Amino acid sequence: MTTSTRGTGQIPAVLVLEDGRTFRGRAYGAVGATFGEAVFSTGMTGYQETLTDPSYHRQVVVMTAPHVGNTGVNDEDPESGRIWVAGYVVRDPARIPSNWRSRRTLDEELERQGVVGICGIDTRALTRHLRERGAMRVGIFSGDAVTDEAAMLARVQEAPEMKGADLSAEVATKETYVVPAIGEKRFTVAAVDLGIKGMTPHRMAERGIEVHVLPATATLDDVYAVNPDGVFFSNGPGDPATADHPVSVMRGVLERGTPLFGICFGNQILGRALGFGTYKLKYGHRGINQPVQDRTTGKVEVTAHNHGFAVDAPLDGPADTPYGRVEVSHVCLNDNVVEGLQLLDRPAFSVQYHPEAAAGPHDAAYLFDRFVSLMEGQRA
Numbered sequence: 001m002t003t004s005t006r007g008t009g010q011i012p013a014v015l016v017l018e019d020g021r022t023f024r025g026r027a028y029g030a031v032g033a034t035f036g037e038a039v040f041s042t043g044m045t046g047y048q049e050t051l052t053d054p055s056y057h058r059q060v061v062v063m064t065a066p067h068v069g070n071t072g073v074n075d076e077d078p079e080s081g082r083i084w085v086a087g088y089v090v091r092d093p094a095r096i097p098s099n100w101r102s103r104r105t106l107d108e109e110l111e112r113q114g115v116v117g118i119c120g121i122d123t124r125a126l127t128r129h130l131r132e133r134g135a136m137r138v139g140i141f142s143g144d145a146v147t148d149e150a151a152m153l154a155r156v157q158e159a160p161e162m163k164g165a166d167l168s169a170e171v172a173t174k175e176t177y178v179v180p181a182i183g184e185k186r187f188t189v190a191a192v193d194l195g196i197k198g199m200t201p202h203r204m205a206e207r208g209i210e211v212h213v214l215p216a217t218a219t220l221d222d223v224y225a226v227n228p229d230g231v232f233f234s235n236g237p238g239d240p241a242t243a244d245h246p247v248s249v250m251r252g253v254l255e256r257g258t259p260l261f262g263i264c265f266g267n268q269i270l271g272r273a274l275g276f277g278t279y280k281l282k283y284g285h286r287g288i289n290q291p292v293q294d295r296t297t298g299k300v301e302v303t304a305h306n307h308g309f310a311v312d313a314p315l316d317g318p319a320d321t322p323y324g325r326v327e328v329s330h331v332c333l334n335d336n337v338v339e340g341l342q343l344l345d346r347p348a349f350s351v352q353y354h355p356e357a358a359a360g361p362h363d364a365a366y367l368f369d370r371f372v373s374l375m376e377g378q379r380a
């Protein structure tokens with residue numbers, strides 16, 4: 001067992017928001033300076049999955065759960081090969097992790113990967129501020145990086161904004177790789193990696209799908225070169241308004257009528273491919289406890305979310321698009337934000353939330369079965 005001293009030590013750290021509000025605490029993880037968009041996650045658990053979700057690239061994540069790190073860090077739960085968050089904010093880090101899978105403390109892991117964090121600040125006050133004012137740029141400064149407040153604020157205000165950020169290529173695989181089907185292979189899927197989480201191909205593999213994960217820059221020819229039964233568009237960081245390339249690839253898939261499924265960024269890309277707009281939410285949805293209603297069945301699912309943008313599609317009845325009629329299939333019950341799109345005349349659908357549930361409840365796992373049914377239907 002390892003214990004960590006940094007989070008409880010005396011290295012001072014300061015969190016500076018772009019509107020000038022500051023919080024003073026202690027260094028957690030690496031010491032230095034980092035910048036990003038301040039967002040909060042309401043997940044009580046699943047911090048390893050959060051930290052390693054590529055969709056958090058360039059975001060500084062504030063945990064609303066006050067006590068983080070209890071189960072340490074294991075080698076099984078990461079959703080990708082590294083931590084992607086730009087910075088990490090915790091009220092009260094666990095000093096002694098306790099779990100049979102734990103290999104090291106969260107503090108050590110953040111330091112090992114050079115992720116600057118802060119602890120010992122009032123994360124409730126910070127979250128309320130972000131709820132009232134909206135997600136905004138932030139800097140965390142610790143050790144020698146702490147200077148006078150005006151200078152730190154100037155650096156925060158120079159950092160790039162999330163609106164207009166084109167980030168998929170920075171996180172996606174550069175080379176195609178294959179995730180083999182578990183058990184008998186039934187289908188081949190081309191998955192366009194815009195920042196894919198490891199659990200997503202795994203959920204497909206569990207259903208007899210061989211998944212070819214392609215770079216974000218893949219062309220329509222690259223997609224069809226794997227002779228797919230279905231095409232998948234993944235989650236990913238950044239502003240969907242910048243995703244012109246995947247939007248054009250997706251239109252090619254819709255034209256051919258190949259079964260199509262999208263998650264999160266993939267849902268926003270489907271929205272754009274159909275001609276809808278996307279917009280930035282005030283502070284977004286992040287956590288593993290968000291209520292979503294399936295409007296076809298009326299059933300409510302508790303779901304995992306991580307999105308700061310949303311699709312602007314009409315909630316009342318099917319809309320006509322160049323690819324036929326489209327319905328908003330799912331909505332978030334907290335704020336009526338569009339959480340899913342279903343084409344009525346083509347085998348294509350998407351959700352804004354995370355049925356792969358890493359971390360999170362498994363209520364929405366049926367969506368992977370729905371994708372399989374579309375591929376079965378196409379074959380029949």
Ligand SMILES: NC(=O)CC[C@H](N)C(=O)O
Pocket residue numbers: 055234235236237238239240263264265266306307308309310
């Ligand atoms: N998890 C995701 O795919 C996020 C999509 C997009 N970057 C957003 O913030 O809305």
